Amino acid sequence: MIGEVLGSYRVVSRLGAGGMGTVYLGEHQILGSRAAIKVLLPEMSEQKRIVERFFDEARAATRIQDPGIVTVHEIGWHGTNAYIVMEHLNGETLTSRLARYGNLPLAMALRLLQHCALAMAAAHARGIVHRDLKPDNIFVVSDPVVAGGERTKILDFGIAKLIDDPGAKTERTQTGMIMGTPAYMSPEQCRGAGSVDHRTDIYALGCVMFAMLVGHPPFVAPTAGDLIASHLREEPAVPSSLRSEIPTALDELVLRCLSKSPDARYQSMTELVRACAQITGENLSIQTIPPLIAQTPRPGAETLATTPPAVVNTTLRGASGETLGNNRPWRGGMLVVIFVALMIGAVALIATRKRATPASAPSTDSAAPPPSTDAAPLAVTPDAAPSSVSAPDAGAATTT
Numbered sequence: 001m002i003g004e005v006l007g008s009y010r011v012v013s014r015l016g017a018g019g020m021g022t023v024y025l026g027e028h029q030i031l032g033s034r035a036a037i038k039v040l041l042p043e044m045s046e047q048k049r050i051v052e053r054f055f056d057e058a059r060a061a062t063r064i065q066d067p068g069i070v071t072v073h074e075i076g077w078h079g080t081n082a083y084i085v086m087e088h089l090n091g092e093t094l095t096s097r098l099a100r101y102g103n104l105p106l107a108m109a110l111r112l113l114q115h116c117a118l119a120m121a122a123a124h125a126r127g128i129v130h131r132d133l134k135p136d137n138i139f140v141v142s143d144p145v146v147a148g149g150e151r152t153k154i155l156d157f158g159i160a161k162l163i164d165d166p167g168a169k170t171e172r173t174q175t176g177m178i179m180g181t182p183a184y185m186s187p188e189q190c191r192g193a194g195s196v197d198h199r200t201d202i203y204a205l206g207c208v209m210f211a212m213l214v215g216h217p218p219f220v221a222p223t224a225g226d227l228i229a230s231h232l233r234e235e236p237a238v239p240s241s242l243r244s245e246i247p248t249a250l251d252e253l254v255l256r257c258l259s260k261s262p263d264a265r266y267q268s269m270t271e272l273v274r275a276c277a278q279i280t281g282e283n284l285s286i287q288t289i290p291p292l293i294a295q296t297p298r299p300g301a302e303t304l305a306t307t308p309p310a311v312v313n314t315t316l317r318g319a320s321g322e323t324l325g326n327n328r329p330w331r332g333g334m335l336v337v338i339f340v341a342l343m344i345g346a347v348a349l350i351a352t353r354k355r356a357t358p359a360s361a362p363s364t365d366s367a368a369p370p371p372s373t374d375a376a377p378l379a380v381t382p383d384a385a386p387s388s389v390s391a392p393d394a395g396a397a398t399t400t
Contacts, residue, residue, distance in 0.1 A: 005029065006037055006078045009085055020044050020054075026085060035073055039083045051082050058084050060157040063126040068119025070139070070153050089153060091141035094208070098135060102215050103243065106250070107280065108148070109212040112140065114276050115152040116205055121269035123154070124198040124291035130157060131196065133204035134184040135211060182227035183217045184208065187260050190228040198291040199262040202272060206257025206265075213250070214242040218258060232260075249279045 001011050001024060009026035015036060016023045021044060026037040044050050058075045074085040094112070097104070104112070116138060123130060130137075133154070143151040180189050186203035188196050210218045218236035221227045236258050240246040253275050259265045266272040270289050 001039070004078070006039075006083050007074045007076050007085060009035055009037060009074070011037065020050070025088065034088045035085050036088045037083055037085050039078065039081050042080055045077075045080055045082045054082055054084070057157045060128050063128060064123050066119050066122040067143075068115055068152060068154055069123065070155050089139050089141050091139055091150075091153075094135035094138040094140060094152070094212070097140060098211060098215065104212045106213070106246065109209065110250075110276050110280055111148045112138075112152055112212065113205065113209050114273050115146075116154065116208070117269040117272045117276075118286075119152065119154045120198075120201050120205070121273070121289040121291075123157075124201070124269060125289050127292035128157065129196065129198050130154065130201050130204075131189065132156060132180050132184075133201055133208060134181050135208060136181075138208065182224040182231075183219065185228070185231060186262075187231050188262065190231045197262070197293065198269075199265050199267070202257055202265045202269065203259075203262075205272070206254055209254050209257065210236065210239060213239050213246060213254070247279065253279065 001022070002013065004011050006026065008028055008030070010029055012025045012027050012034075014022060015025050021038055021040040024037045024039065026035045027033070028035065040051065040054055044054075055075060058072050061069060061072055070086055070089065072084055072086045076083060103109075116133070120130065120133070137155045139153040139155055140150055141153055142149060182190070184204045184207040186196070186200040189200050189203075207217045210216075219227055219230035219234065221230055236255065238251050239254050240248070240251050253272075256275075257265055257272070266275065268289070268291055270286060273286060
């Protein structure tokens with residue numbers, strides 16, 4: 001594969017491999033920019049459902065434009081192999097950081113949690129539920145613009161659920177199918193419930209935060225079945241019972257995320273971000289980013305969803321980047337206003353000409369000049385620049 005060309009990128013070197021494919025370092029043939037290329041193994045590329053899931057990763061992330069989500073540049077086929085080209089990240093996974101630290105300083109853990117929550121708020125606003133948030137899928141990169149000098153990047157939307165996409169509610173997300181990583185799965189996800197919504201990601205981030213604070217997820221068991229049983233029936237330990245310096249408010253935040261009932265958890269990622277800010281004492285003011293929630297369909301009717309906000313800004317204390325919606329309902333109204341103004345001007349011009357040239361009398365030198373037909377120009381605000389749609393967002397630079 002080294003030296004071969006996939007789309008616009010030439011393969012430079014091999015970065016890593018996994019059970020489903022290999023990740024290569026690629027270089028754009030014209031621009032010279034570097035990217036990570038995730039290539040499915042031939043035997044995986046032959047399986048339709050696996051390829052659908054692979055490209056769903058790109059399709060889901062394309063709908064999110066946020067600095068906390070990995071950018072995908074290109075997808076396609078190289079011979080019989082499906083591939084995704086995404087941004088090449090310099091940093092480390094949260095798993096690697098936890099292996100070095102054991103547990104993280106409280107301020108660092110809270111900051112990383114806020115970044116993850118803000119990125120997922122942007123995803124939820126577009127109707128995307130990740131369903132596999134875990135330290136392996138959270139990458140920490142340098143970013144001097146934000147507080148702490150680093151930010152997180154959410155990776156691998158390979159099993160993401162698209163709330164408002166009827167095609168995503170077929171056999172690939174049917175009731176009874178358990179998908180995810182058992183140590184970080186919500187109770188409803190463990191049951192294989194088809195009604196899993198954005199609050200499953202809030203539970204998963206609670207598990208991630210628990211791991212950042214004490215060095216391991218809330219439940220540890222030898223088998224996946226035991227882990228699932230724990231999520232369904234056992235209460236997690238209070239984090240401060242495992243690390244005494246953890247304040248009560250942080251205990252409460254984590255345990256609320258880990259509530260068995262979705263209704264008892266934080267109801268949005270921005271609500272979770274504000275709860276973190278109350279603990280750190282930050283005067284953090286961010287706009288509410290409501291999640292896109294599917295409504296219960298009537299028999300025979302298509303599933304409806306609430307409309308996402310026109311602008312989703314996930315800036316956190318100076319971080320750059322915003323997601324722009326494509327809906328501009330005022331365009332039609334502006335066209336009507338302009339049309340009416342032109343019609344009024346035309347009528348006024350005709351009336352003026354009739355007064356200036358009477359049909360029954362010749363003009364005289366003493367006749368007054370016709371009234372001016374000049375009118376103040378109509379101020380029209382130019383349309384906003386269209387949002388740039390980045391190519392599909394997807395998994396880690398080194399994740400398969």
